[in-house]
Amino acid sequence: MKDIIIVCAGGYGKEALQIIKSINSRACQSGKEEPYHVIGFLNDEPDALKGSGIDVPIIGDIQNWKPYGDEVYALGFSNPQVKERIAEMLKGRGAKFESLIAPWSIVSRENMKIGEGCIITAYSIAPEAKIGNFVNIMGSMIGPKVEIGDYSTTTGFANVASARIGKRVYVGSHAVIIGNKKVGDDAYVCVGSVVVSNVKAGTKVFGVPAKRVDW
Template sequence: MKEIIIVGAGGTGREVLQWIKDINAVKPRWIIKGFIDDNLNALKGYECSHSIIGSLKEWQPGPREVFVCAISIPQQKEAAVRALKKKGADFTEVIHPTAIITQHNFIGKGLIVYPNARISVNAKVGNFVTLLTSIIGHDVEVDNFTTITSHCGINGRVKIGKRVFIGSHVAIIPGKKVGDDAYIGAGSVVIEDVLPNTVVAGVPARFIRNNV
């Protein structure tokens, strides 16, 4: 049985720890080794069953270890994954047993899917996407390292680029495109395409500033 290490000991990391326990309760899959985080005090003040066992910067992956990247900020997530991959790290998916993933879709490497999330038919979800309790509709495309937070509705044929962050309770109407490195604020309703490297928010979502 492989040993799993959670990259990032923030709120997302602590949630992912619980989802791993839920998966193991159905069928034992991993030995939980702990967290790695460059902030060695990230768990201070929180009750947690597992500890930070080292820093991302210093960690040398072992042959029995697999990793899951529980960093929600897309650019930081990509940087952490690339740094560990250079050292030979192997990543795994963490998909909660209550998530619904239909047939006839493409699921990438390193995916995290929260409880009761749904991925519909003919969707394409790229590598290292984090999907909280939200819905990805039919024929949707989500590119690498994107994070979709809670209670979002990504409707049919929407295309989302790389490293996009989508805040909670966002709705995107069918067929719209969201460019790379965009940020969509919580509660927004997206009725027009979102340009790359922009921050949008509101009902309807409007340009706020460049995302730099």
């Protein structure tokens, strides 16, 4: 059994907790030992869970935390730039991050790679997908041979078909990226957009078809 600490008690941190509980429950149903023991959350606001009904404590703040042993960490942020900053800070102090895959996700194991520190609640990930480090795939559909760079996030009902997504990219809910397109580093695909052409690095796009916006 691994001791695990969840970094951030916000929405994605709570999602990570539910994934861990589901993984443990599935193991118990199979007559196996629970894989994880949740130590608590790290969060810079100590009262963030007040009134939430969650029975897992906040054990410290993120900025001043120092890893202390063999515990592993789950990163509960959605913002790609924040994920990178916090992950690199804690890794520099010796933290080791776990990738969590929800038991209800349909994930192909055929020539597929998932990096460290990912949180995945995908509807499906097709064969030959390559998922980088600290990627969140939250209720999305990921097609065959998709590549997703480090620290990127895809959100609910997003559909990515055989595309190449760079680092620190955010793909909004219900967005669609059609096959063989490239989305550059630090790009932002807004909610409901349909990407039918390549997206340059650092660009925000919106609409059907998706076009650059400056707001």
